[in-house]
Amino acid sequence: MIFLAAALATFLLGALAALLPRSYRAASAIGSGATVLGCLLGLIPAAQGLIAPQDWKLTLAWPPPWGLGSLAIDGISALFLTPALVLIALGAVYGRGYLAAAEGRKKAGPPWFFYNILAAAITGVFTARDPFLLLLSWETMALSSYFLVCMEDGDGAVRRAGRIYLVASHLGAACLLVLCLLPGAAWPPGEGLAPGLAANMAASLASGVVPAGVLFVLALIGFGSKAGLAPLGVWLPEAHPAAPSHVSAVLSGVMIKTGVYGILRILLALNPAPWWGWTLVLLGGGTAVLGVAGALAQGELKRLLAWSSMENAGLMLLGLGLGALGRASGAPLVAALGFGAALVHMVNHGVFKSLLFFCAGSVLHGTGERRMDQLGGVLGRMPVTGATFLVAALGICGLPPMGGFASELVLGLCAVKGLLLPVQSLDIPSLATLGALVLCAGMAAAVFVGAFGTVFLGAPRSDAASHAHESPPAMRGPMIALAVLAPLLGLGAPLLLEAALRALEPAIPGAQALGAPTVAALATAAWVFGLLFALLAGLFVLRRALLRGRDVRTGPTWDCGYAAPTARIQYTYSSFAQPLADMFHVLTGSTGTTTRPRGLFPARTGYAAETQDRILQGFLALFTFINAKLEAMHRLQQGQVHVYVLYIAATLVGLLAWGLW
Numbered sequence: 001m002i003f004l005a006a007a008l009a010t011f012l013l014g015a016l017a018a019l020l021p022r023s024y025r026a027a028s029a030i031g032s033g034a035t036v037l038g039c040l041l042g043l044i045p046a047a048q049g050l051i052a053p054q055d056w057k058l059t060l061a062w063p064p065p066w067g068l069g070s071l072a073i074d075g076i077s078a079l080f081l082t083p084a085l086v087l088i089a090l091g092a093v094y095g096r097g098y099l100a101a102a103e104g105r106k107k108a109g110p111p112w113f114f115y116n117i118l119a120a121a122i123t124g125v126f127t128a129r130d131p132f133l134l135l136l137s138w139e140t141m142a143l144s145s146y147f148l149v150c151m152e153d154g155d156g157a158v159r160r161a162g163r164i165y166l167v168a169s170h171l172g173a174a175c176l177l178v179l180c181l182l183p184g185a186a187w188p189p190g191e192g193l194a195p196g197l198a199a200n201m202a203a204s205l206a207s208g209v210v211p212a213g214v215l216f217v218l219a220l221i222g223f224g225s226k227a228g229l230a231p232l233g234v235w236l237p238e239a240h241p242a243a244p245s246h247v248s249a250v251l252s253g254v255m256i257k258t259g260v261y262g263i264l265r266i267l268l269a270l271n272p273a274p275w276w277g278w279t280l281v282l283l284g285g286g287t288a289v290l291g292v293a294g295a296l297a298q299g300e301l302k303r304l305l306a307w308s309s310m311e312n313a314g315l316m317l318l319g320l321g322l323g324a325l326g327r328a329s330g331a332p333l334v335a336a337l338g339f340g341a342a343l344v345h346m347v348n349h350g351v352f353k354s355l356l357f358f359c360a361g362s363v364l365h366g367t368g369e370r371r372m373d374q375l376g377g378v379l380g381r382m383p384v385t386g387a388t389f390l391v392a393a394l395g396i397c398g399l400p401p402m403g404g405f406a407s408e409l410v411l412g413l414c415a416v417k418g419l420l421l422p423v424q425s426l427d428i429p430s431l432a433t434l435g436a437l438v439l440c441a442g443m444a445a446a447v448f449v450g451a452f453g454t455v456f457l458g459a460p461r462s463d464a465a466s467h468a469h470e471s472p473p474a475m476r477g478p479m480i481a482l483a484v485l486a487p488l489l490g491l492g493a494p495l496l497l498e499a500a501l502r503a504l505e506p507a508i509p510g511a512q513a514l515g516a517p518t519v520a521a522l523a524t525a526a527w528v529f530g531l532l533f534a535l536l537a538g539l540f541v542l543r544r545a546l547l548r549g550r551d552v553r554t555g556p557t558w559d560c561g562y563a564a565p566t567a568r569i570q571y572t573y574s575s576f577a578q579p580l581a582d583m584f585h586v587l588t589g590s591t592g593t594t595t596r597p598r599g600l601f602p603a604r605t606g607y608a609a610e611t612q613d614r615i616l617q618g619f620l621a622l623f624t625f626i627n628a629k630l631e632a633m634h635r636l637q638q639g640q641v642h643v644y645v646l647y648i649a650a651t652l653v654g655l656l657a658w659g660l661w
Helices: 002-017 024-051 075-102 109-127 131-149 156-181 197-207 212-227 232-242 245-269 274-296 301-328 332-367 383-396 403-420 424-456 473-491 493-504 511-547 573-583 614-636 641-660
Strands: 056-061 068-073 590-595 606-611
Touching: 002 024, 002 068, 002 109, 024 068, 024 075, 024 109, 024 493, 068 075, 068 109, 075 109, 075 245, 075 332, 075 473, 075 493, 109 131, 109 245, 131 156, 131 245, 156 212, 156 232, 212 232, 212 245, 212 274, 212 301, 232 245, 232 301, 245 301, 245 332, 274 301, 274 424, 274 573, 301 332, 301 403, 301 424, 332 383, 332 403, 332 473, 332 493, 332 511, 383 403, 383 424, 383 473, 403 424, 403 473, 403 493, 403 511, 424 573, 473 493, 473 511, 493 511
Parallel strands: none
Antiparallel strands: 056 068, 590 606
């Protein structure tokens, strides 16, 4: 565990060191270098815990009032921490190239200060084993990411997004604070959210002081707000477009997984009731459908990806819901596969969603344009960005041989097992999971076919797209690395699922043996897709060899009789998604205005779409109402000391009366 302590120290010292140089490039080099070094150090114990799970512990003998502080890495922590550190390190490399354009306009120290603090906080969340360290890491994670989201604070929309994110984060943190401070729910040092939490809560639950359902609801709200659970995930579509792209990649690929981690820990530590699983399946399915429907209605690429993150968070919660129902119903096979599917999808989603945000940042860097309908034809000018975006899009649509296919296959097999087992309580949730999975897969394909076609194919729709240029090597390197990793995770899905089942073994005895047939099925699929991939690669090489030295000519695609086609005759993303977006307008609040052709020689036709986040609008209306009511209480603030003394005396009298009564 010395390497974990060294990693945390590197993050913190690197954060401070990034503030010292006056040179932009020096500060950027120190900040990004410290992040990469800290991640490499942290990967040593994380990889050890992933390969051979064991409870690595580090106890910090702090003096009171803080008491002992404990960090530990077991199999679950290692499974979350390993991809997190990889993605944070790649984000640091990418961010150095992405932020280079701000030289001379902003200081490099503050962004890298908060980025290193965020890396340390996320590491702390995944390894904390006492309430103080958990809450400290959680709040530090929220505040550091807030400052990163608001890096372009001169824009009013960015400031608004930061405020929404901060309010949502602190609502969740308030529930976690209550969870940690409930009577009888205190955690002895070294335990925290570890599987031993059930024993720590036993006295409280037996005495009836704190019902288990209360602990679950508090954890669901507290952790669910960070995971993007609807309706608490209203901050996702606001914060992701506002943040720099490497920060968006970490927020979506890593930080929302801290919420999934917390919910999983609670489900493994306590004995879940059946309604816990029903709640997770219902909320997970609703979040997934709402997320992909919201993505259909977006006009900006990063906002589309933010809604898609909500969809994938819903899929992970579906797995957790089936796992909770499996434990509650005495079906350990469903429990193991449900939790395993959530863990496998967590890893895969982190890779392809981070890659998608890297590609979106590359498009923004190369064109300066956020709106998809103003792009087009970018692939010829940005081939690396286009190719890596396509790889990530295949993964997020759940197509083989990418990792997304493997994780969704495990979730589908878990639902099928739930239907086949003679446990009636699993039938409806399993059917609901299958329905949500199929619906989301089809809609996700529509979303990313439209996004890729609109942005990268066809003819340029604006001068920005016409003059697009590829990103610098510092940005292309992490994109290529993740594009290579995405299919490898698909082909290595049996090993990933086996690692997940091994990590679940302490909480679900026999998980590895129960999941062995599913691992074998994944291995067969991996061999088939691997051979198919090798065959396609061989045919490509053979074609290149046969055409070498020959006269190969290229020409324009057949234009169906159009002598001078223009970009105006192309589908935009809005028009492509319009039929599906209209079907779900009740959820997304999307509306469209069509200008129909009139006369023999129509001057102009078109379709314009507008989207309003109805959930966010509802929250804003609620907060406006509360603020108006609180304004009426200002009369209590008289500004006179003797009035405040009277308030204190009245409070003491009331407390004494309560105690005597």
